[in-house]
Amino acid sequence: MTARTTAAALDAALALPPAARGRPDHPTAAAAPRARAITGGFLLALLLLLVGAGPAQAHTDLDTAEPADGSTSDGPVEEMVLTFTLPVTPLGEAVEVTGPDGAVPVEVTPQDDGVVLLATPAEPLTDGEYTLDWNVAAEDGHPLDGTVAFTVAGAAPDVSDDGAAADDEASPAGTAAPVPDDTVAADTAAAEEDAADFAAVVARLAGAAVLWGALVAGGGLLFAALVLRGRDREDVPAVLTAVRWVGVLALVGVPLRLAARSVVVAQGDVGAAVDPSALGDALTGDTGLVLALQGAGALAVLLGARRTLAGSWLAVVGTLLLGAGIVLDGHSNSVGPHWLVITTDVTHLLAAGAWVGGVVMVGVVLRRRRRDARPLDAGLLGSRFSVLATGSVVVVGIAGVALTVEILDRPSQLWETSWGLFLLAKVAVVAVVAAIGAYQHFRVVPMLQAPGHGARRAHKAGSLLQRGAGHETGFMVVVVLLTAWLVAASVHE
Structure with a gap:
């Protein structure tokens, strides 16, 4: 394969509009080589990590019982x-x-x-x-x-005649022996089990809120830095406002998750949600560190998102803290080699944030422009994000496969366990999102960049881009919910 053929193939994969090819001053054409280099670097690094990986360590599970x-x-x-x-x-x-x-x-x-x-x-x-x-x-x-x-x-112990007689005397004829209140005990146990199940659902929803906050906040900051350039920078305050709101969402999710986890650990005791001793029991292992990182990160995002990107340095620190809490909360500490799993998990999280947050911010920016009766001017916006999203999708896929290989003991767990089935469901939804994104990148973006078309067609294409971003966002919420369930579950479930 010649260098020219390779470049052409990469240009096609990055969905470069015809007007951009051969024009180094075009924003999309200028960004494409950087995207190819970043994507290639990630792929090469992940492949080297996988080749050099040793055998995975055992998952935490019951080995034997006597x-x-x-x-x-x-x-x-x-x-x-x-x-x-x-x-x-x-x-x-x-x-x-x-x-x-x-x-x-x-x-x-x-x-x-x-x-x-x-x-x-x-x-x-x-x-x-x-x-x-x-x-x-x-x-x-x-x-x-x-x-x-x-x-x-x-x-069985030997029961003497005297003992039998004593039992007879303890229950004289005509007197009913006390009946154990098994029904009440069974009802109580069932109620506690239901409470524990409900609390487990709440804990996973709260975890999804934290994950969504981290992805959208981090991706939003990347979007403001890499996509919004030139006159598009007037939309930076709107993006940072959205970042601030997802910081609120994540901050609410952290204490809610702790309270729900406390009920789960207490096996359905609802009072454990506010009991200091029970809350302390819920912070066992690395949970205390994880929730501390997530809480501090969410607060930093909320307080640090200002009107300018340079003034939002505290929000950047907050997203890093949130990301650290999410990585340590996954299977990074339960499977090995730890260095490989953590490296891959970080890569996966960064790429997913760039993708998810970018899609959300495309919708935010276009909605704000429509509300303010401004021209959508979606051509540059779509083409710049197209490059970023393409690289992110590739990295998410490679890193996701690498994580799955490290976490699973054997391939059959994909269809033999509920964890594997949920993972397959997540992959299916991600494929739907990728299909919508592919349509956006290969059809809508070239339509926005095609020369010789009037404002009406440009407005229609901008509306398609906004509608597609809305659909992608909805499916991505489902992906994050499935991810939160996978993070909180055992691979053997």
């Missing part, structure tokens, strides 16, 4: 041992055992630096069927839970 799930123990059980693949932190009671006569009190003791949890009952477990429910947090703060069911046989 007694094992589904097993039958011959004789009394004096202790139960849970061994995890990585260190964990007990949440709440951590281990709850239920037997034939109801709840069994146990003492939980972490061992081996948190890899092992030892649960010791007050009395050895005798004949019957038992369930052990465990609730812990991984090193990245994600709550994990599960159930182990086992049976004990051949350990």
Whole structure:
């Protein structure tokens, strides 16, 4: 392949309008080589990282249980041992055992630096069927839970005749024995489970609000710096106002997420949302650092977004803090190599922010111009963002594949687990967004740049660009919601 052929192919991929080709002074033509260089650099770096990556470390999960799930123990059980693949932190009671006569009190003791949890009952477990429910947090703060069911046989205590007689005397004829209030207990347990499920949904929605704030704020600042040039700079204040509002959204999401997580950790106790002790339990692992970074970042974005880009340096710092909190909140601390996953995650977040935030800001700018009865003048706006978006889409795709390879243990988890199915759903929605973007870049942008057409056609093309940005924004909200669910979930769910 010749150099001329390669350049032509890249120009086609970047959707350069015909008027821009061969004109180095054209803004799109001038930006295209930079976009090609940046995109190529990202791709090369990611490929080198993948080639040099070592084997991934294990995910945090239950490794073995004694007694094992589904097993039958011959004789009394004096202790139960849970061994995890990585260190964990007990949440709440951590281990709850239920037997034939109801709840069994146990003492939980972490061992081996948190890899092992030892649960010791007050009395050895005798004949019957038992369930052990465990609730812990991984090193990245994600709550994990599960159930182990086992049976004990051949350990029934001898009951003497005197003991039987004493039981008979305790329940004289004609007197009904007290009936355990199992119905009330079951209703309470069901209500707490529903509350925990609802709180988990709220926590993920709050996480989505924080993620959306970070993506739109970071992408908006990049949009103001790279796309709005020349006379378009009069729209910078409108963009920074939008950045400020998404800072508010992220700032609301952080405490809401903490309160909801506290209810989840407390296994459905609604009062835990305002209980200082329960809130402290919810900050286990890296969760405290993550929420502190996100809260400080959102506040900095809110206070730092001014009317000029130079005066909004604090908002730039805020987006960096938000991004750090989001990266540390993902699977970066639960899978390895950590350096590879974090590097890829940062790349993925930066590219996604440039794409998502840019699409939102295209709609903001065009809506503001229409409201102010100004010419849409969408040609330069669309062509400049077209270059930025093309590079971002490529990097998002490559980095997303790299993250998936590092997170999944095997390809079959894509269709065998709910995490994998949600990931596939996210990929499908991203493909729809990319298709809309491709139509914008290959059809609408050239229409805006085509010479010899009147104001009516330019206005129609500008309306198409604005409508397409609105559609892309709607689908991107869905993508962010799916991403928030994936971040908060275990890959084994």
